[in-house]
Amino acid sequence: xxxxxxxxxxxxxxxxxxxxxxxxxxxxxxxxxxxxxxxxxxxxxxxxxxxxxxxxxxxxxxxxxxxxxxxxxxxxxxxxxxxxxxxxxxxxxxxxxxxxxxxxxxxxxxxxxxxxxxxxxxxxxxxxxxxxxxxxxxxxxxxxxxxxxxxxxxxxxxxxxxxxxxxxxxxxxxxxxxxxxxxxxxxxxxxxxxxxxxxxxxxxxxxxxxxxxxxxxxxxxxxxxxxxxxxxxxxxxxxxxxxxxxxxxxxxxxxxxxxxxxxxxxxxxxxxxxxxxxxxxxxxxxxxxxxxxxxxxxxxxxxxxxxxxxxxxxxxxxxxxxxxxxxxxxxxxx
Amino acid sequence: xxxxxxxxxxxxxxxxxxxxxxxxxxxxxxxxxxxxxxxxxxxxxxxxxxxxxxxxxxxxxxxxxxxxxxxxxxxxxxxxxxxxxxxxxxxxxxxxxxxxxxxxxxxxxxxxxxxxxxxxxxxxxxxxxxxxxxxxxxxxxxxxxxxxxxxxxxxxxxxxxxxxxxxxxxxxxxxxxxxxxxxxxxxxxxxxxxxxxxxxxxxxxxxxxxxxxxxxxxxxxxxxxxxxxxxxxxxxxxxxxxxxxxxxxxxxxxxxxxxxxxxxxxxxxxxxxxxxxxxxxxxxxxxxxxxxxxxxxxxxxxxxxxxxxxxxxxxxxxxxxxxxxxxxxxxxxx
DNA sequence: TTGAAAGCGCTAACAT
DNA sequence: ATGTTAGCGCTTTCAA
Numbered sequence: 054x055x056x057x058x059x060x061x062x063x064x065x066x067x068x069x070x071x072x073x074x075x076x077x078x079x080x081x082x083x084x085x086x087x088x089x090x091x092x093x094x095x096x097x098x099x100x101x102x103x104x105x106x107x108x109x110x111x112x113x114x115x116x117x118x119x120x121x122x123x124x125x126x127x128x129x130x131x132x133x134x135x136x137x138x139x140x141x142x143x144x145x146x147x148x149x150x151x152x153x154x155x156x157x158x159x160x161x162x163x164x165x166x167x168x169x170x171x172x173x174x175x176x177x178x179x180x181x182x183x184x185x186x187x188x189x190x191x192x193x194x195x196x197x198x199x200x201x202x203x204x205x206x207x208x209x210x211x212x213x214x215x216x217x218x219x220x221x222x223x224x225x226x227x228x229x230x231x232x233x234x235x236x237x238x239x240x241x242x243x244x245x246x247x248x249x250x251x252x253x254x255x256x257x258x259x260x261x262x263x264x265x266x267x268x269x270x271x272x273x274x275x276x277x278x279x280x281x282x283x284x285x286x287x288x289x290x291x292x293x294x295x296x297x298x299x300x301x302x303x304x305x306x307x308x309x310x311x312x313x314x315x316x317x318x319x320x321x322x323x324x325x326x327x328x329x330x331x332x333x334x335x336x337x338x339x340x341x342x343x344x345x346x347x348x349x350x351x352x353x354x355x356x357x358x359x360x361x362x363x364x365x366x367x368x369x370x371x372x373x374x375x376x377x378x379x380x381x382x383x384x385x386x387x
Numbered sequence: 388x389x390x391x392x393x394x395x396x397x398x399x400x401x402x403x404x405x406x407x408x409x410x411x412x413x414x415x416x417x418x419x420x421x422x423x424x425x426x427x428x429x430x431x432x433x434x435x436x437x438x439x440x441x442x443x444x445x446x447x448x449x450x451x452x453x454x455x456x457x458x459x460x461x462x463x464x465x466x467x468x469x470x471x472x473x474x475x476x477x478x479x480x481x482x483x484x485x486x487x488x489x490x491x492x493x494x495x496x497x498x499x500x501x502x503x504x505x506x507x508x509x510x511x512x513x514x515x516x517x518x519x520x521x522x523x524x525x526x527x528x529x530x531x532x533x534x535x536x537x538x539x540x541x542x543x544x545x546x547x548x549x550x551x552x553x554x555x556x557x558x559x560x561x562x563x564x565x566x567x568x569x570x571x572x573x574x575x576x577x578x579x580x581x582x583x584x585x586x587x588x589x590x591x592x593x594x595x596x597x598x599x600x601x602x603x604x605x606x607x608x609x610x611x612x613x614x615x616x617x618x619x620x621x622x623x624x625x626x627x628x629x630x631x632x633x634x635x636x637x638x639x640x641x642x643x644x645x646x647x648x649x650x651x652x653x654x655x656x657x658x659x660x661x662x663x664x665x666x667x668x669x670x671x672x673x674x675x676x677x678x679x680x681x682x683x684x685x686x687x688x689x690x691x692x693x694x695x696x697x698x699x700x701x702x703x704x705x706x707x708x709x710x711x712x713x714x715x716x717x718x719x720x721x
Numbered sequence: 722t723t724g725a726a727a728g729c730g731c732t733a734a735c736a737t
Numbered sequence: 738a739t740g741t742t743a744g745c746g747c748t749t750t751c752a753a
Contacts, residue, residue, distance in 0.1 A: 071724060170439070
């Protein structure tokens, strides 16, 4: 069915389109009487102004583009999805549509909508390639990178604080009486190994401890590799009694290994992960881990992006992570 | 930076805007010579026509709205996400943006973008309430329901064929020599219990068997309830040697129960699920299940929706499901 | 306080 | 084959 236009409303009300426009946008310039009269007609007819004309006039698309990684794992997908929920919360508030997109051509090209001006801003989920960053910068569309691990002045990003996360994980073990703590971490993401090791070391230091070289070698990137790394650790005569696994997936690998070695969990080995992926709730025992508020990330991303759209230059933020206590840490009597 | 307009291109080329428009849209009405000349300028300048003016002119938003359930479980989220990937594949082809939305006001209200004409079509993930269906129908925006369990002439939907799925699950057990097969199913979704029971019965019939009343009582809706139902089944002196669980989550509950009862899996009990959720790959043993091609669902949804947008009336489709063989079924010697 | 009209960038009908 | 122009629905400037 044909939709009403502002012109028709003006006719019905016996006023000019200007008057109707003023009423619609709550602007001064009409008498209270006229305003009421026009408003009544608007309410009765349920008239909604056509957004497309505003888009043309203001040269704005009212679209925010979420860019997801086409090769992500289901766990990452879930992570994105929850962040998206946070983004949606804010989108309604701000009157933007949230579109979902994948980079094209082997991940190094932005989707068309960016180039044809059909996007007012971009939220990248996960770090993007340098090529993509360059292109985003070059085309001048405001953007924000979420779940980033890179710090750069050129890009506004939201970074989970993995140093803090590793600190929290280790601290939880220490609080529960553990002193012989190992760590399995990774260098897949730039700086990740250094950051987690720093947090880990800081926590130990607070208890007058230092990381033991043989217990901090773990440097893996898959569940299987974590299994092997755990085996190396647990086969030692002086094996640790607790392990911080800086990614939940590593924790799952380590748990498998411990079970295969006949170790009872958490009685003979305590484990803390980082990320709080879905699986952590289904391991046996359920994994104690350090997670982040994903909905909050999404909301924050929108706040930052909208500031950028308005021409401000918000700074990147580092988000602390929170302990999720489940069953994989044994409390030691001390 | 200011973007070029068709007018400026026309000036640069020394032709009229019409000529440029024709070249842009590959329409006849310009000489080959002019076409080449104009095309050259377009290429050199990288000119892209402003989509907003087309939106206004054609009164089209080029947006497709995906509606997700705000209260979904992580498994459902993952299901949606994969479907979305399929939708994205097609969206690029067809030149639509995919926006993601939640119904508002306690799930019974469509988002604003639908009412202000900022959507050309809607894809509902999961069945929607009658109230929502009415509203979608009333506002005249074409829509498609994905992963539906309701068949109605008024609505175009894509329905997983759960009758076929249960048939496939039971058939796989029968093929592997099992004859004493129970089933745990559910009535949470309308018709689901009947459909799965029908498929189950059909498979048995092909082997000259009939469902045993005591083995088909299971009527549950959560993992915990499935655990209890499995206990009832497995505590019997004449317990089944295999169970079809019509939802993977039920299979996980049943596996827990079997383990608690000291049964070895799959040696002493074979289990087949339906859905192929992420967790199925992580159970011990890994769950054999019947899954659906989610990317295909998404692509199909877009095809159907675009037909509707073009004014056609495509029929709902029922999608067969496929066996995913993992480790939870023992092959019996016969 | 009110209304007329220009203009956002494009397509397409129409005139040449 | 080519150019001129109306018009999509709105906001906003300007004149009354």
